[in-house]
Amino acid sequence: MNLKELARHLNLSPTTVSRALNGYPEVSEATRRRVSEAAAKFQYRPSATAARLATGKSRTIGHLTPLGAHDMINPHFSDFLAGAGEVYAARDYDVLFTVVRPEEEAEHYRTLARSGRVDGVILHAPVAADPRIPLLAELRLPFICHGRSHDMPVDYAWLDVNNRRSFKRATEFLLDLGHTRLALINGLETMSFAHRRRLGFEEALGERSLRVDPDLIRSADMTEPFGYHAARDMLGRPDSPTAFLTSSSIIAIGVARAAQEQGYGVGRDVSIVTHDDCLSAFVDRDDVPVFTAVRSSIREAGKRAAEMLLDTIEEPGGPPAQELWEAELVIGRSTGPAPRAG
Amino acid sequence: MNLKELARHLNLSPTTVSRALNGYPEVSEATRRRVSEAAAKFQYRPSATAARLATGKSRTIGHLTPLGAHDMINPHFSDFLAGAGEVYAARDYDVLFTVVRPEEEAEHYRTLARSGRVDGVILHAPVAADPRIPLLAELRLPFICHGRSHDMPVDYAWLDVNNRRSFKRATEFLLDLGHTRLALINGLETMSFAHRRRLGFEEALGERSLRVDPDLIRSADMTEPFGYHAARDMLGRPDSPTAFLTSSSIIAIGVARAAQEQGYGVGRDVSIVTHDDCLSAFVDRDDVPVFTAVRSSIREAGKRAAEMLLDTIEEPGGPPAQELWEAELVIGRSTGPAPRAG
DNA sequence: GAATGCATCCAAAACGCTTTGGACGACAGC
DNA sequence: GCTGTCGTCCAAAGCGTTTTGGATGCATTC
Structure with a gap:
């Protein structure tokens, strides 16, 4: 019909x-x-295709995922997309999901903009001075960035967690417990979020006149084995750290495994504070959570980012939408006073 | 232009x-x-919208994700989608991703079929006698099911891992090591994959004339805390199990945490065999992996499922494509001979 | 009573492609 | 030389909407 x-x-x-x-x-x-x-x-449903052709509007949001053959797949992604997807469904938008080889990403944005297949896109995982931001601005393709690119002079729309402050707070929390040898097991520091977390970590140490020991900082893709190996190395040396800050629950699990394996009690001999994205598979909502964490739901971020993007698409012309969320510090069982030197 | x-x-x-x-x-x-x-x-690019309208073909595959407000988000999903996405990109298909409330799923398939916005869909997480299968057949919407629905009389296209055999093998492996008290920490048994894993488990026990103890079987959403709590309960009782089969690495991590917390050495006092989907965040590719596992890459499954679907879309008329993959048993450090009763 | 305004409806053109049903020569077969 | 066939090209008709630019009738105004 x-x-x-x-x-x-x-x-x-x-x-x-x-x-x-x-x-x-x-x-x-x-x-x-x-x-x-x-x-x-x-049960008449207008043909979306015909409507698109007639109006030039696509009612579609693009999610472009650069992915090399052997890259890791970010497990946060499904939670974000699930959150965003709820909003798209409620407001009757489609989402066009595309996997693209990293070297073709820019070109793909170009053809996407020309083809008019999407009304806007969501930008993930920004890096320093991210070239995609000026590119999208030039293409006049509305977008919102999940996270902020650092060293980026121009203004653009973003939704971000205050990673610097949350890691500063987490570090201060550990310092207040008496820890002085702190390790940071971070995500890839080319990523802006990881860069900012490191800044917060160093800032907190600096304010207490503590030296930043480069041997106690690692950064890589956030996997469980990475957390495990990093912690095992660090705990195996003299003068080992008594506290760890980790950039994801998955890393924290690896760290805890290494600690336990070497006979350290987590929360007693070794403290761990992690950033917690509230991923479904790691819901840590017991009365006393396993890990002390700075928490911010990535699913909620997906929801809000989608809302902000759709708002600017439907009501263009305003200043770029920007929102900075503070993470919540939740005390769990993975932290305790620094063990007495001995 | x-x-x-x-x-x-x-x-x-x-x-x-x-x-x-x-x-x-x-x-x-x-x-x-x-x-x-x-x-x-x-740099001429034909307008996909116009081409769709003219041909009636959409060159788009739908991924429909039912998701209630508080449902957990399956972390396997991004790996599967990444694999499928590579194929779509290579063969110039789009993917339409939609989050839908569970009670509206059927209706959504109906409108999707009518609207002609997709040439086919991928069905995830089939349950017993899954009603979506006859629905899609009736709508004449090409599809492939990732997994097989059990108690399903009609024929349809699927790609599945031989879950029954892999869990049977895993169970036999533990039995051969001398374990007699085995626990199964499974996914939701309404899901066909979990149902089949249980069958394999019981079959192996039955062939050795061992009783299936219902107290040693749990099933729920596959989260780390679920694995932890299930294992903690079981290990806390007299006559506790000496070996665990778990349906995902995430559960296995929870089980290991519970074991270690109670002073059991994993691979010594307690053995764990898990199903391993080869998720990026848990790549367990050390010389000797942490967990003994039956492995099957979900990313590869995504790739292959997409290929099979596109093939039948472009070359319809054949019998439904079906592929059954055998999982690989990889010996890691989480298994060892049953401890002597003492 | 003519002019104006308003509410309601419609015919036809667009959107940018694909595809049907020829047109037009060139060339071969008889 | 006539008919067919083949290779190459094109005009025009879709595809199912939205949107432009009226048309029509009726009430209101002076």
Whole structure:
């Protein structure tokens, strides 16, 4: 059942039926009701394709995921997409998901913009002076960045967690417990979020006049084995750290495994504070959570980012939307006073 | 730059340009070359929307994700989608990703089929006698199911891991090591994969005339805390199990945590065999992996499932494509001989 | 009573592609 | 020389919407 058929059924023109359905004013309430009832009865759904062609609007948001053959897949991604997807569904947008080889990412944005297949895109995992940001601005493709690119002079829309402050707070929390040898097991520091976390870590140490020991900082893709190996190395040396800050729950699990394996009690001999994205598979909502953590739900971030993007698409012209979220510090069982030197 | 403009530039009709670009035979090689060079020069990209409207084909695959407000998000999903996405990109298909409330899933498939926005869909997480399978067949929407629905009389396309056999093998492996008290920490047994794993587990026990102890079987969403709590309960009782089979690495991590916390050495006092989906965040590729596991890459499954679906879309009419993969048993450090009763 | 305004509707053009159904020569077969 | 066939090209008709630019009738105004 298409528009023309429906119109014929009603003895109306396609024009009027279209207007009635889309809420235009120049149609009487009586016929509008008649039209919508018929549409419901015949289960008429306008062809999205035809509507796109006619309007030039796609009602589609692009998620471009650069991925090399052997790259790791970010497990945070599904939570973010799930959050965003709820908003898209509620506001009747589609999402076009594309995997693209990293070296082709820019070119892909170009063709995406030209083709008009999307009304906007979400930018993930920004790095320092991220070239995608000026590119998207140049292409006039509305976007919102999940995270902020550092060393980026121009203004753009973003939603970010205050990673610097949250890691500063987490570090101070450990310092207050008496720890002086702190390790940071970070994500890849080309990523802006990891860069900012390191800054917060160093800032807190600096304010207490503590030296930053480069041997106690590691950064890599955030996997469990990475956390394990990093912690094992560090705990195996003299003058080993008594506390760890980790950039994800997955890393923290690896760290805890290494600690336990070497006979350290987590929360007693060794403390761990992690950033917790509230991923579904690691919900840590016991009365007393396993890990002390700075928490911020990535699913909620996905929801909000999608809302912000759709708002600017539907109501363009304002200043770029920006939101900075503070993470919540939740005390769990993985932290305790620094063990007495001995 | 659209088709008409490009045609004018070349002093050709849009018809000829279209045919040249799409590889139709009735155009001379000379003009074909001339056309493709001009297209490259002007960076002409045909409007996908217009092409869809004209052909009725969408070159789009749908991924529908039912998700309640508080449901957990399956972390396997991003790996699967990444694998499938590589294939879509290579073969120039789009993927339409939609989050939908569980109670609206069927209705959504209906509108999706009517709207012609997708050429096919991928079905995830089948359950017993999954109603979506006859629905999609009725809608004549090509699909492939990742996993097999059990108690499903009709024939349909699927790609699955032989979960029953892999869990049978894993169980036999533990039995051969002398364990007699085995626990199964499973995913939700409404899911077909979990159901089959249980069958394999019970089959192996039955063949050795061992009783299946219902107290040693748990099933729930596969999270780390679930594994932890299940194992802690079981280990805390008299006559506790000496070996665990778990349905995911995430559960296994929780089990290991519980074991270590109670002073059991993993691989010595307590053995663990897990199913390993080869998720990026848990790559366990050391010389001797942490967990003994039955392995099957979900990313590869995504790739293959996408290929199978696209093949049947482009070449319809054959029998439903079906592939059953055997998982690989990899010996790690989490298993050892059953401790002597003492 | 003519002019104006308003509410309601419609015909037809666009959107950018694909595809149907020829047109037009060139060339071969008889 | 006439008919067929083949290779190459094109005009025009879709595909299913939205949107432009009226048309029509009726009430209101002076």
